[in-house]
Amino acid sequence: MVILDSIEQMNAIAEQCEYFSPEYKNMSNSKEVIDKGINCTMCLHYDNGKCGIKDEILTSMDQT
Numbered sequence: 001m002v003i004l005d006s007i008e009q010m011n012a013i014a015e016q017c018e019y020f021s022p023e024y025k026n027m028s029n030s031k032e033v034i035d036k037g038i039n040c041t042m043c044l045h046y047d048n049g050k051c052g053i054k055d056e057i058l059t060s061m062d063q064t
Ligand code: SF4
Pocket: 013, 014, 017, 018, 019, 020, 021, 039, 040, 041, 043, 044, 045, 046, 051, 052, 053, 054, 055, 057
């Protein structure tokens, strides 16, 4: 099954992910992050959606 993650979903994931690594320095000061928060597409580990940590967090969120 292919899961297309919405930005809202990736935002929730990134907020609780301890491995989040900003794509560039000072990203947390950028307007986009201040307005909308972080999400997985801004992370070095994202790798076009192939991040395994993301799937793990998503699975644990699904179980609630
Ligand atoms: S892409 Fe992966 S490592 Fe990065 S914030 Fe999302 S789940 Fe965490």
